[in-house]
Amino acid sequence: MPEIRYNPITSDWVIIATERAKRPHEFIQTDREKLIVPAYRPDCPFCFGNEDHTPDEIYRLCNDQGWRVRIVSNKYPALSSEGERQWIRRGFFRTVTGVGHHDVVIEHPDHNAAIAGMNAEDVLNILRVYRTRYQELRQDPRVKAIVIFKNHGMEAGTSLEHPHSQIAATPIVPTQFRDRLDMATRFFDTGGECLFCRVLEEELATGERIVAQNADFVAFIPYAALSPFHLWIFPRRHISSFDSTADSELASFASILREVTAKIYYGLGDPAYNFTIRSSPTDEHQTDYFHWYLAIVPRVSRAAGFEMGSGMYINTSLPEASAEFLRSVIVPS
Amino acid sequence: MPEIRYNPITSDWVIIATERAKRPHEFIQTDREKLIVPAYRPDCPFCFGNEDHTPDEIYRLCNDQGWRVRIVSNKYPALSSEGERQWIRRGFFRTVTGVGHHDVVIEHPDHNAAIAGMNAEDVLNILRVYRTRYQELRQDPRVKAIVIFKNHGMEAGTSLEHPHSQIAATPIVPTQFRDRLDMATRFFDTGGECLFCRVLEEELATGERIVAQNADFVAFIPYAALSPFHLWIFPRRHISSFDSTADSELASFASILREVTAKIYYGLGDPAYNFTIRSSPTDEHQTDYFHWYLAIVPRVSRAAGFEMGSGMYINTSLPEASAEFLRSVIVPS
Secondary structure: OOEEEEOOOOOOEEEEOHHHOOOHHHHOOOOOOOOOOOOOOOOOOOOOOOHHHOOOEEEEEEEOOEEEEEEEEOOOOOOEOOOOOOEEEEOOEEEEEOEOEEEEEEOOOOOOOOHHHOOHHHHHHHHHHHHHHHHHHOOOOOOOEEEEEEEEOHHHOOOOOOOEEEEEEEOOOOHHHHHHHHHHHHHHHHHOOOHHHHHHHHHHHHOOOEEEEOOOEEEEOOOOOOOOOOEEEEEOOOOOOHHHOOHHHHHHHHHHHHHHHHHHHHHHOOOOEEEEEEOOOHHHOOOOOOOOEEEEEEOOOOOOHHHHHHOOEEEOOOHHHHHHHHHHOOOOO | OOEEEEOOOOOOEEEEOHHHOOOHHHHOOOOOOOOOOOOOOOOOOOOOOOHHHOOOEEEEEEEOOEEEEEEEEOOOOOOEOOOOOOEEEEOOEEEEEOEOEEEEEEOOOOOOOOHHHOOHHHHHHHHHHHHHHHHHHOOOOOOOEEEEEEEEOHHHOOOOOOOEEEEEEEOOOOHHHHHHHHHHHHHHHHHOOOHHHHHHHHHHHHOOOEEEEOOOEEEEOOOOOOOOOOEEEEEOOOOOOHHHOOHHHHHHHHHHHHHHHHHHHHHHOOOOEEEEEEOOOHHHOOOOOOOOEEEEEEOOOOOOHHHHHHOOEEEOOOHHHHHHHHHHOOOOO
């Protein structure tokens, strides 16, 4: 019989469709066209040497080889960095001015780099840039929430091949953030513990959904994973906002992020994926109730009418089997 | 400047990305391969004459030509119609047994039929079958919510070409249903009116997002549409559950559903789409707080990391321009 699992952090209900469950290797992307991607493309605005083809540069991190990571303005920003945060009433309906920030992070000078194959220092540099920019954006009084995210591959919604991610800073607290913070707050109020710390404790206790771990971080498939190989990386220490992560922790995070993306790359044949880093809203920067984490979703399945009409999900894989599969993937060093 | 619109019914925040906004005709699916689809395929289990290739038949609606609409069991059901509804604790985590129903509605005997091109009676027959089955499923004490949905086209998540839709009956109230019902209940509690009726009144008053209307139904693009041409069809009368729709209203619904799908078909070049019919949870069958409606989402854009990480959406079209475009599409009679 199928089972319907509940995720206590997100309130998501997920049907684990055992009747139609696939084995992990059935999700390997065998039909993905493998192209030889060059390290440099003259027409790519993000490539080393083409810096004058990008919009305004916001930040760059350099070493003696030159820049390693850059932040530039999004050419088509969803949010404008100019203007005031204002509510506008239109009869019964409401609008907030679309102020905030929408940055592009160019992750590497090389066109063909990928987090899964970068050296540890290169991955750490990306995370350092995320943290620096997060700290800066948080000072903008118009900013109420900051989302760091990456779209890798066409099916994950990107048209640009050069490795990049994005940072969006919104002038409102998204409803989903507020709902989850409320849930976690009530959990703390009634039990005196962080909901996220508790879930991590439970995951470590059973161990069956753990994919990787190190001194500071744990990567696991959630009990009620929304889709095959949907994976979370939690810091072990209670940290509510990404930018409060310490230097030594950031290095551990770089290491586990590289390991997990490499397991996905080699184990599943480089599927498209999205990842996102969730932190507490900026006005609740230090809180007992929220715990930042990274979520990564390989695009190996598709949500359709059922998901749209119910907000529930159907997952055609067993989280425990997915975790076991990824655990066993050997990553070339 | 972009604007961020709030949907009072769903609590969704949507960035209307004016800086990157496309004009309606830019969403026309010009690259969709147009194949001549035959009226009958010997290998299609849903085609007239191949009835013995489907799993158990649950229901059929006939006229003097034979069956017009059939309901059959899903070959790979996400929910099992056998078994008890039970909560299972696994340490901190919880699961509900996956009992309920997961039916397939074969909408027409012909392989190449489409709601956009059917005659009024054929569309009405589909809706009659939905209603009959809804009334039946609601009697099952294990069923707490019923979702009717359709996936049309590969990008909308279907692999079967023969026109069909699905009915899922779940043993729990999905969190999204509960959250929205709560919101609407509080709105009623403080204002004494149905939130949905109020939104409909506002939409009719401005008129700028209305796409079609008749005696009993109104089709409009919501103020904070999640994506280009995301469209809602509301009954004018306050009806909380789809199966309480009267005969005359059902005929009006068939007419507007055919009109809207035809506008999408002819106006946008037959894009893939999902539609879903939302009703109140079965335990709140007759309520002042909920109002059933149909939502249809043409798959002309893709949600990515930002949507995943925030629960917000970016819509690269103006709802008012999308509505004007669809209003002006002439449907061959």
